[in-house]
Amino acid sequence: MGHFVSSGPKILISADTAQSTRTLDGLDPRSRVLAALCFAILTVSLNSFPVLILAFGVSVATLLATRLPIKATLLRMAAMDGFIIFMLALLPFTVPGQPLFFVFGFGFSLEGLLKAAEIGLTANAVILMLMVLVGTLEPVTLGHALHRLKTPETLVHLLMFTVRYISVLHQEYLRLRSAMKVRSFRLSNSIHTYRTIGYLVGMMLVRSIDRSERILAAMKCRGFTGTIPLLDTMRFTSCDGVFAVCALFVGTALFILEWKIGAAY
Structure with a gap:
């Protein structure tokens, strides 16, 4: 049993729009997985509201640069928001702070509103980047990329x-x-x-x-022994090097901005 790694059918897009991902198809799947993982870790560690807005802007810019179908991608992201919308709606009433107004005796605090916006920005920035970089991989390709990255x-x-x-x-x-x-x-x-x-x-x-x-x-x-051999190989190319440099530049810029803004406060 074995699998060839190919671009194959996508998860988020249909066959008639498959050409919109040619910007990503030249990258090694491992590069995309690692970039998405590092961006997620960095974004979750951010605390400054302006830097979080910038991180979300980076995700939106990546979506536009790859020319994925915006409507379909945003609809899938909205489905994720449906799971956290109730938690975000309750935060302004549960986080202590200066109440702006009262609803049935419960104070709506500005601190809670900012905390809800911070969590919402973080979640949407991470999910959008994952959908763009990882969500457009064929499942078999994603599985082999994770295997090459020493995932159990x-x-x-x-x-x-x-x-x-x-x-x-x-x-x-x-x-x-x-x-x-x-x-x-x-x-x-x-x-x-x-x-x-x-x-x-x-x-x-x-x-x-x-x-x-x-x-x-x-x-x-059919001879399955617990492993699925890979009939094709994954190789890092010059495109992956350029992609890594761009990702490192963006990550470093976000880290420096977070450090400077955090020191200012």
Whole structure:
């Protein structure tokens, strides 16, 4: 068993817009993963509000430079914001500080608002950079890049198999839902609906276990020994060197600005 590393189908973009990522296709996948990881660590360590705005601007500039579909990328980032919006909305009411106004007796503090904005900027800057640099990699390519970066093989295999079989499980779910609709099942606020949804989830788990056993048997028949050999090689090129210099320059500039602004305060 082996895989070729290729540009392949993208995660965030469709085939008709695949040419928009040619700026990134010339880079070694390891360069993109390392750059995204270093940017995430640096951005999370920032505390100054102006520098965080600049870091978010760097992510937006990278998105524009790579000419990815802006609408699709921002919609996916908005889905992430949906998980933290409630936490950010509560911070102004829970962080001590000078209240600007009161809502049902709870003070809305300026310090809490600034803290919420800081967390929001940090999360969006990191996620946007990850989506641009890593999210456009083919799953197999990303898995092999992580393996070359000495990530534990178990985690790499989990990533690759999870990405591969999410669509399989989704198709299984659609077949079960179709069977339920044929039997005149309709969603409603009733005990019967809750019981039926529970049966659906249980059946999905049972079928997932059964399918995983069949997949494992098929892989063993094809000589799988716990490793997936790579039939192509990854090489750092001059483009990766230029990319590394640019990333180092941006990271150093953010670090110096953080140090100077932090010292000023």
